[in-house]
Amino acid sequence: MADPLKVEFQFDFGSPNAYLAEKALPGIERRTGVKFEYVPVLLGGIFKATNNMSPFESLRGIKNKPEYNALETQRFIRRHDITTFRPNPFFPVNTLMLMRGAVAARFEGMFEPYFRAAYHHMWEEPKKMDDLEVFRNAFISSGIDIDRLIARAQQDEVKKRLIEATNDAVARGAFGSPTFFVGNEMFFGKDQLRDVEESIVEQTSREDGPTPSMRTGK
Template sequence: MTVKVEFLFDFGSPNAYLAEVAIAGIEQRTGVKFDYVPVLLGGIYKATGNMSPFESLRGIKNKPEYQALETQRFIRRHGIVKFRSNPFFPVNTLMLMRGAVAAQFEGVFEPYFRAAYHHMWEEPKKMDDPAIFRSAFLSSGIDIDRLAARAQQDDVKKKLIELTENAVRRGAFGSPTFFVGNEMFFGKDQLRDVEESIVEQTRQPVSQTA
């Protein structure tokens, strides 16, 4: 049995970056490829009344420190060495996410995706500054002028809105969100359950003879 597995992401989420690093291992172990679904996190927050941990944890004693500890545990568990906090966080990701949809339409999603994450969370930059945005992608060999123009077309804008609204309809309230079939999981710390669900849903039923 095959199962559809989706990774709903916004480049502005550090937890989505960290979770994505672990996806390759899950794909290798299960033989199932993830579908990468760009969504606009700001749109999801607006539709659900949610807010980023950056805002929700402000002023709470001990919880931010514990969240940081959990992040370090995740980084060690998965051997993540390139991650750097972005000093310009939070970054408005509208340009980045429209670019992701445009890159999917144009068949250049993988290099665009890798470059975007590199400049957001490995060599962090202020990626909502148009000049920095353009320079960063050009330095990674991306034809960003063509993609930026494509990203301004109505079909790209409408697709990102559609993907974001569909995510909310299905129960999403943040990023990273995963769907294994119709089963939703939220957060990088649920990846073990994501993998378990993939295995359960792809397990072939034992044939019975009369």
Template sequence: MKNPLKVEFQFDFGSPNAYLAELALPAIERRTGVKFEYVPVLLGGIYKATNNMSPAESLRGIKNKPEFQALETQRFIRRHNITKFRSNPFFPVNTLMLMRGAVAAQFEGLFEQYFRAAYHHMWEEPKKMDDLEVFRSAFISSGIDIDKLIARAQQDDVKKRLIDLTTDAVSRGAFGSPTFFVGEEMFFGKDQLRDVEESIVDQTRQLVSKTA
């Protein structure tokens, strides 16, 4: 039986933490019966709207904290048995083209294939994915008709959809990626996944009791 609870994973391909968090979602789906809705947002737009900055910028010059963050990431990778992650040497990558492509892929019914390829070429076999020719070659190698999606991504409805999703995320409290919504409850960061799952279980129980 499908879980009636609305649960969202808001992501930008430029966030390594969103990549890592997403790999843990299938296990949560199996345990809870929930299905995450994948919501593309533009992280640069969120940062601008909230006066936030990337961890690379915010941690610059701080003693010990970057080292701890790196240690925490390794713990997460071990906990979830993640083997394919590689740091992208071209980071940070401008993801506007990638994220418009994600919305276009949703409109065209190609999202799952596009999503997996994008993460593969960003964080498993990392490339400079804000270079158009690199971008095209990468997706072509993954068997995707990327020229069709590039053209679709330039249409106004795709651009508006990405802006609207990003604006909505900020209005609901988002300030970075990955952000999760369980019903109306917001969680930020891969380290909140245990709380995300706990909230799914609690809210599902409440929904069931109301309809019993």
């Protein structure tokens, strides 16, 4: 029997497009029956390794393209009925603490509440989350034992896991965020989610094999 299809959402809390894309994932999971694996990566590390830069930098000074980019973002928000998103006035935010915290939270069995709280304080009630005091107070207000995670995040196994995931993403073709992998197929950006879903359906159908009538010719 073939292994279940592995579907990954590689994210950095600093990417607003990753936040928006994640809002659409539960619908894809419901329709396909496949669960995404959430993989924390360092977007800054990916940019450095691939000589890439964020849209915040790459769109600067270009006539019309930033406006069109904003228009496409609004279309995506309307299409998926996203009402919680707020631009972070402190953007760009250094997310090293946040991303190490995500890995630490997974080690400690606290990933889901940590993930939701991090996105809340980055893109719903936005704060300067690279300020340690702001960071601590934000997670405390969300009921997260953040001091426990801060301590765990300093351990070598956490730092190593995050670096390994980042390097693996680059080795497999990633150059930004959000990046999705459906098996060995890579998709980049929130606007590729329709193709992500189509690939999931196609690959899971292939794994299921032909129906009995197809096998018997009836």
